[in-house]
Structures are given as C-alpha cells and as structure tokens.
Amino acid sequence: MPMMVMILSMALLAVFYSLAPAHAQAARPATFADLVDQVGDSVVNITTSSVVPGRTGPQPMVPEGSPLEDFFNDFMDRDNQGERAPRRSQALGSGFVISEDGYIVTNNHVIEGADEIQIEFRTGLELPAEVIGTDPNTDIAVLKVGPEEPLQFVPFGDSDVMRVGDWVMAMGNPLGQGFSVSVGIVSARERALSGSYDDFIQTDAAINRGNSGGPLFNLDGEVIGVNTAILSPNGGSIGIGFAMSSTVVTRVVNQLQEFGETRRGWLGVRIQDVTDDIAEGLGLEDPHGALVTDVPEGPAMDAGVEVGDVILSFDGIEVEDTRELVRNVGNAPVGETVRMLVFRDGATQTLRVTLGRRETAEGTETLTPGQTPELPSSGEVMGMTLVPLTDELREELNAENVQGGLVIEAVDPASDAAIKGLIPGDVITEVGQQPVSAVDDFETRVSEAEDAGQKSILLLIRRDGNPRFVALGLGND
The missing domain is CATH 2.40.10.10 (Trypsin-like serine proteases)
Known part of the structure; x- marks a missing residue:
C-alpha cells in the first residue's frame, strides 16, 4: 500500500509539472553563469585609505628632578614615534559602473572620510576615483574614474x-x-x-x-x-x-x-501617525494619513496648513503614514506647487503648497530639557494633576511660543495618561482641538466629548518644544 501511494504521488507530480505554465518553469534558471558574464565586468572592488589620528591620552606625571624623569621622557619619545603617530587605515567595499565614462555608485559609508579611493575592476585594471557627491540620508555616493577606454556598465531596473x-x-x-x-x-x-x-x-x-x-x-x-x-x-x-x-x-x-548634492522638497510641518484612538477623536473613519502637530514658518504655513490637519494625499498620492509623506515630499522637485488633501473639522479640503528645499530651509535645533519646576496650586483631570503655564515655566519648559496651556505636575500610574506616556513637565496646549489655559477649560472639553458619546479625546502636548497628539480614553462604551 505505501508503494502504491508513492507511485501515485509521483504520477501526480509529473502531471503537475507538465501542466505548469511555461513562464513559471523558465523563471527557474539552471545556472547564473550567463548573468555573471553579462554584468561581471561592471562590478568593482573599492579600497579606501585614510589617515587615523594618533592615539591620545593622559601623560604620566613625573616630578621634576625625579630619578624616573629621564626614563619616562625616553619612553614617551619612543611611543610618539610608534603607536601614538598618525597611521593609515584601509577599508574595503563594492560598487558598480553606471556609465561608460566612469561614473560609479557605492555606499556613502564605504568612502566616508577617505582621502584616497582606488577602484579595482574584474579585468585587473585599477584606477583612482574622486567623489562626485554623497547622500548620508540614503547612504549613497557617486564616484568618478577617468578610463582610457569606455567601460562596461549596468542599467538600473524598476x-x-x-x-x-x-x-x-x-x-x-x-x-x-x-x-x-x-x-x-x-x-x-x-x-x-x-x-x-x-x-x-x-x-x-x-x-x-x-x-x-x-x-x-x-x-x-x-x-x-x-x-x-x-x-x-x-x-x-x-x-x-x-x-x-x-x-x-x-x-x-x-x-x-x-x-553634486541632493535637493529634496520641503513642506515644513511636524507630523505624527494617526492611531485608532486618534482617528476616533478626530472623527476620521480610517486611521491613515499624517497628523500635523506643528506648523512653523515655511511653505505649509503659507499654504494655510493648520495644527490638527490630517494630510490624506500629497500631489495625488494617498498618504498612508508619516513615513510615506516624508518620502513623497522629499521626492518632489524643489519649487513645485502641489495639491494636498487635508481633513479638518470633519471635512476635507484641498490646499496648494509650493515646496521649499529641505537641505537649506530645515535646520536642526538642539533642545535641552529643563527640570520640572515647582508648580503652583493645581487641579486634577483624567488622572493628571495640572497647573496653568506661567511665564517662568514657559522658559524652563521650552514653551516660549505657547499661549495659554497647562502643565502636568503629576500623573496617576494607573491612568490612561500614564499608559500613553504622558509625564510631569509635559505642556498641554489643546484639548479636543481647542486651546486651554485653565483646568476648567480641560474639564469642559471632557464633559462636551462625553456628552457627544466620544470614546476618546485628543490632547496636543509639547515636550521639550516638540508637539504631538495623544488620545486619552473617556471610558464611554
């Protein structure tokens, strides 16, 4: 019986392969040798060389006139001529030729910091290369060699x-x-x-x-x-x-x-992903898009983008999350005017924005968190002890541009606020997409949301100057 089953299985297998589409069988190459012969001469080895500074460290302290003074001086002289002297370091990588006149693509980290770059071809040819441009954001670099004869190159595919x-x-x-x-x-x-x-x-x-x-x-x-x-x-x-x-x-x-450099589009907003509870708090049917948390001066502000807008599409491309929006904006040409569909106050509207250039327009600001200061009298809402934001606290909490606002003094560890990551020192600027400046304002927004049957309410908070939305559950079934 087992033999009959095996024979039957083999017969069925033979029938299956006989009925398989011809293209499916052709997709399984018997060898890759022809492909290697086709592209092999376009792939290169890369050797880089750079000077590594000499080892530094504390010098031994020897009292002047000590019997050991001459010994240590001789030792340090020998050491400075050896391990402490600058030395050359080599690194290896790969690349490939993309044009017959010698343009080569590799990773930025392969050639970063190198003062000499040598390209070795499979034919044995070796040529020095110069750096045409680099992009650390994608870890891509373009090099150039000067061949005497046209080089074999490979094209990009999709x-x-x-x-x-x-x-x-x-x-x-x-x-x-x-x-x-x-x-x-x-x-x-x-x-x-x-x-x-x-x-x-x-x-x-x-x-x-x-x-x-x-x-x-x-x-x-x-x-x-x-x-x-x-x-x-x-x-x-x-x-x-x-x-x-x-x-x-x-x-x-x-x-x-x-x-010789990248030129990416720049929108000029701070954004975060839309979660299920944030979508519910906004009245958005599906949790998708990019939620705007801040609009500094720039193209977005000029186009009328507001905090709390959800960007649903950019230049005709649907936006699933923040990563997709950043990539699509970066791929767009600098100076181009594009259409953006945003969700605001329960409805959609189209805005036109003219993009700037990210490399020149967007600076990186280092923010130093301040210590949580001693806060004045407070009230408690949703497990958080809150106090109004004063001028003194604005400076200490890096919230100089915030009008109104409430500061979290303490958070009940068992509350939804604690679960969502809120901490003392966070500044709440909006509740239910309305500004707040007193604890009573917060309580009123919560009551209105509960009366409307909402399951959650949106808070716009700032921590160390960085805004983000947080949705807290209201406990409604």
Whole structure:
C-alpha cells in the first residue's frame, strides 16, 4: 500500500509539472553563469585609505628632578614615534559602473572620510576615483574614474515591480574576497531601518562586510538595489540582507551627478501617525494619513496648513503614514506647487503648497530639557494633576511660543495618561482641538466629548518644544 501511494504521488507530480505554465518553469534558471558574464565586468572592488589620528591620552606625571624623569621622557619619545603617530587605515567595499565614462555608485559609508579611493575592476585594471557627491540620508555616493577606454556598465531596473520570491543576485567584495557572487530571492519589500527615506529590499542572498555598495541584480542584469546592511548577531550573513531600492537610488544618483548634492522638497510641518484612538477623536473613519502637530514658518504655513490637519494625499498620492509623506515630499522637485488633501473639522479640503528645499530651509535645533519646576496650586483631570503655564515655566519648559496651556505636575500610574506616556513637565496646549489655559477649560472639553458619546479625546502636548497628539480614553462604551 505505501508503494502504491508513492507511485501515485509521483504520477501526480509529473502531471503537475507538465501542466505548469511555461513562464513559471523558465523563471527557474539552471545556472547564473550567463548573468555573471553579462554584468561581471561592471562590478568593482573599492579600497579606501585614510589617515587615523594618533592615539591620545593622559601623560604620566613625573616630578621634576625625579630619578624616573629621564626614563619616562625616553619612553614617551619612543611611543610618539610608534603607536601614538598618525597611521593609515584601509577599508574595503563594492560598487558598480553606471556609465561608460566612469561614473560609479557605492555606499556613502564605504568612502566616508577617505582621502584616497582606488577602484579595482574584474579585468585587473585599477584606477583612482574622486567623489562626485554623497547622500548620508540614503547612504549613497557617486564616484568618478577617468578610463582610457569606455567601460562596461549596468542599467538600473524598476524595483517597484519586484515581487517577494523573485530571484536576485548579489555581487561584490565580501570580506575582501573580490568579485564573489551569491544568489537568493526577494524576502520582503519596503523595509525601513532608521532613515526617513528608507525603502529597502530584503534578500536572503548572502551579503557580508565588504558587499556594501555592491549591486543587487534581477535576472535581466538590471540593478534593482544597492546592498547596504545586514541583520546579524555575529557580523556574518544569516540570510537577512538589505539593499536600498533602485527607486530611491536613481533619484539620488541623478541629483548627485547633476548638482553634486541632493535637493529634496520641503513642506515644513511636524507630523505624527494617526492611531485608532486618534482617528476616533478626530472623527476620521480610517486611521491613515499624517497628523500635523506643528506648523512653523515655511511653505505649509503659507499654504494655510493648520495644527490638527490630517494630510490624506500629497500631489495625488494617498498618504498612508508619516513615513510615506516624508518620502513623497522629499521626492518632489524643489519649487513645485502641489495639491494636498487635508481633513479638518470633519471635512476635507484641498490646499496648494509650493515646496521649499529641505537641505537649506530645515535646520536642526538642539533642545535641552529643563527640570520640572515647582508648580503652583493645581487641579486634577483624567488622572493628571495640572497647573496653568506661567511665564517662568514657559522658559524652563521650552514653551516660549505657547499661549495659554497647562502643565502636568503629576500623573496617576494607573491612568490612561500614564499608559500613553504622558509625564510631569509635559505642556498641554489643546484639548479636543481647542486651546486651554485653565483646568476648567480641560474639564469642559471632557464633559462636551462625553456628552457627544466620544470614546476618546485628543490632547496636543509639547515636550521639550516638540508637539504631538495623544488620545486619552473617556471610558464611554
């Protein structure tokens, strides 16, 4: 009986393969050798060299005239000529040629800080390279060599058409083993690590140190990603590698080639994701879009954007969350006027905004948190002890631009406010999207929300000058 089952299973398997679509069988290559021959001469090894400052540290204290003074002076003289002297450090990486006249793409971290960059080709040719431009935000850099003859190069493909399960091939200089090839599949798409513009392809093709900056190819020999990072507990490949998608890379490379720098669109708002309870508090049917928490001077303010607006679409593209909005705005041309659909006061309206340039218009301000000061008499609402914001507290809590407002003096650990992360020193500027300056104002907003049958109420708070919305449950069933 077991033999009959096995024979039947094999017969069914044969029938299955005979009926399988021809394109499905063709998608399983018998070898990757032809693909390697097609693109191999366009992949390069990169060696960088930089001067590392000499080791510094405290000098031994020897009393003048001590018998050990001459000994320590001789020792320090020898040490300064050895370990303490500046030294040269080398690093390895990968890259690929994108034009016959010698433009090369790699990772910014491969060449960052280098004063010498040497490019090695599979043919044995070695050429020095200069940096054309870098973008730390996406970890992309463009280099240029001066070849005597046209170089073989590879084109970019469309990473957006790649599907989970598609074959991919990585090529590079892993652990100094130049021109190594590994293959795998697309394990996931649209991964984010830590950057605002992240759009990584995850792959199980072996990627190790030294693969950084190398290409991830589709089966047509097109670059659909730049190998950038791995997830590993030991520093070696465990089958979780990340390549920045060509959709992102091509825009960056084009700008670096044209301008030597990036030029991203800038909207000029602070935003946060819309959670389920925030959506309920706003009267928004689905929790999506980007919720505006602050509108400083800039394009958004000029266009009439207000705190509490939810940006639902940007330039005709639906906005799912803050990450998507940041990426879409960054991809938009500087100076372009685009339409934005926002949700405000229970209805939608369209605004037109002319984008600025992020690199020049948006500065990073370092904020130093102040200590929670001694607060005056207070009232308690929803598990929070609150006091009005005074001029003295405005300065200490970095809230100089806040009109009115309540300061949290204490939070009941069992309250929803504590669960949502509110802490003493937070400044509440709005409750139910209305400004508050007294505890009575807060209580009135809560009563109105409860009478309206709301399950939660929105608070706009500021912590160390940074605004965000928080939805607290009202306990209504």
